[in-house]
Amino acid sequence: MARPTFRVDAVLVQAVIAGALSFAHLHELADAAGQTGWKAWAYPISVDLLLVAAWRRLRSDGPSRLAWCWFLIALFASLGANVATAGFLDLAHPPAWLRFGIAGWPALAFLGGTLLAHTHTSEEREPVRPAPAASTPGPEVEREPTPDPLPQRAPVTAAAEDIPELAPAAPAPAPPPVPAALVDHARKVADDHHARTGARIDTDTLRARLGVPPQLADAIAAQLT
Incomplete structure (x- = not known):
């Protein structure tokens, strides 16, 4: 079984060194500003926590x-402590503004941590609502113009003598003669159709099967009934 190999991350080592030095300088x-005992150790913790909280807010919610x-x-407080302890200030006799800044830092850090933890961005307070979909105009339906009503005409009374006499209806043409052989063949076709479909053959189907004109098909159908 292969043993796990441990790799040293140079960036992590550098971060540990920088954090330890900044912690010591704070x-x-x-x-030196008069905060002795445990209070002197609480200041670097407060600065580093505020720095980490602000960085996490930038990573999670984006730039704001x-x-x-x-x-x-927080970065200015950490960087200022590094520079101040490098001999730029007389820590044996610290100036008044340094004492004022160290004394007011707890309230400032508490305010910053509260705002970072409980203040939401405007995007979270007011979510962006999707724009309503534009309605697609349907095709315009052309309406037919309404016809004008016909003018009413006065009833026309015609005299009895003015009405022409109707001509007698022409007699219906006699059906064409049907050969007996064609009638027998049509009966066979009708019987075959009834055997296959279970229904009587109609005139159009009989005409199509025999290939005869409509009048002849009607005359054959009349003889089959």
């Missing part, structure tokens, strides 16, 4: 003025 600065503001404040 402790020295707070102790609130997160950038408190990130820069």
